[in-house]
Amino acid sequence: MSPSKVYYTDFHATLEENLLQKLARLVRAAGMEQIDFKNKFTAIKIHFGEPGNLAYLRPNYAKVIADIVKEQGGRVFLTDCNTLYIGRRKNALDHLDAAYENGYNPFATGCQVIIGDGLKGTDEQLVPIDGEYVKEAKIGRGVMDADILISLTHFKVHECTGIGGALKNIGMGCGSRAGKMEMHSAGKPYVETEQCISCGACRKNCAHDAISFVEKKACIDHDKCVGCGRCIGVCPVDAVQPAQDEAFDVLNKKISEYTLAVIGDKPSFHISLVADVSPYCDCHAENDMPIVPDVGMFASFDPVALDTACADMVNAQQPLPDSLLDKVPHTGDYFTDIHPTTNWRSGVEHAEKLGLGSCAYELVKI
Template identity: 75%
Template structure:
């Protein structure tokens, strides 16, 4: 397979070109405008950032893509799916509040925000794929209803997958609550009995009669539970939680398979910004100091080559003094492994190549 083209520009500016103008020039050079957007529904998949975290991408970057797509008469929206964990993005109402709080509103971005898997994370499309682990991916419906998918990713470290790049933004980020359950867990959700108030909300929402309430405490039968995660979404005191017990390598491979489900049979394009490279995901309600200097902006039609180029670029950077990474033992040339030794980001890349999602080899074209 011929090497894929990945386009890159640094974060330097001039008196005649700011960063937003550089991003526009980058994506045009990389070929995004070759896509036929005319009257097509276009989903820009982005992470809005958990409130309290300040490393997420500024909404100004998304407006560059929105304006370009609207110039081509595209019908564009920003989107993400609800989270599996407890936080400010667990349901669509809170998720929208969080997005607006972080600047992702129609006035700042020029388009609407749609939470793709609905109010409680259960609005999903079942997408059949021939994966090693996944046979029917559960993807947020609004994302699957779109004609075109654009990913706009904050490239950063991640405590379970090594780093969060385009593949994770698409695979994990586009999964409904049941999809996230499938990727994160080998088991089923369970109830923290000390937190449970016995209200029965989880029992009422369970379509498989897997939940019983006795002595004002709920319990879940693993034999009857199908892992849909609805009980997690409705619990008013967050007493129901997932196991998060899947091995990291298998988690990464499942993410690749979910990415395949999201991207197959329709046009896509991918942009990653390697800035504010925090050691952990933007799902945290805080962000630590960057582990390396800002690198730049990358764009490609190939999400695998894009992730490889971003990872290589980060690994060429010096470790910043005083960062989380500087405090870790430096056993490897790989910053992500040094930050989180139990992770192996290449397991996602290699599986994505095996699935035909893209190419590890790339030509880096600097503009």
């Protein structure tokens, strides 16, 4: 496969051009306007940031992209799907509150926010794919209803996948709660009995009669359970938990297969900002100091080349003094230095095999 073009610019600004204007110039140079946006529903997939975390992307960047889409006649919205874990983004109401709190609202971005998998994370579309691990991806219906997808990603380190790039933003981010469970888990959900309040919501919403009550505590029969994850979504006290026992390399590959389900049949474009490169995901309600200096803004039609280029550019930087990276031995790959059990290349290499793009790239600086 021939190298894909990845367009790049640094974070230097001038009196004539600020960073937001520079981002607009970057995506135009990379060809985003080649997409036919006229009257098309366009989803900008973004991570709104868990409140308390300050490393997430400023909403100003999203407004730049939304404005360009609107200039081209597109009907644009910002989106993400609900989280699997306990936090401020596990249902649409809390998720919207968190997004607004972090500045992602129509007044700041010029477009609406839609939570892609509905109120409780169960509004999903089953997307057949011929993956090695996934045969039917569970994607938020709001995402699949969009005609075009643009990923706007805060590139960072991740404790499970090595990198948090475009593939993870799309694949994991667009999965419904059941989809996220499928990616994270090799098994079925279980019940933390100490937390169970015997409300019966899980049993009421189980279509496979897999949930019973023993001594007034819910119990899941794994022989009947199909892993749909609805019990996780409806539990009011988060007593139902995913196993989260999948190997990290398999997790990365499942994310790539979910990415294929999202963008396989629709136009897409991908933007990553390598700034505030934190050692953990923006899903944390806190963030550690960056591990390297801010690198730049990147854009491409190829999410595989984009992730590879961003990772290579981070690895080319000097660690920031007193950062987490500065405190661990270096092997040449900062991501595995910080999280030794991860292998980010397993994800991009699998995505390349799926035809999502190329790990080979040509970096074009503007």
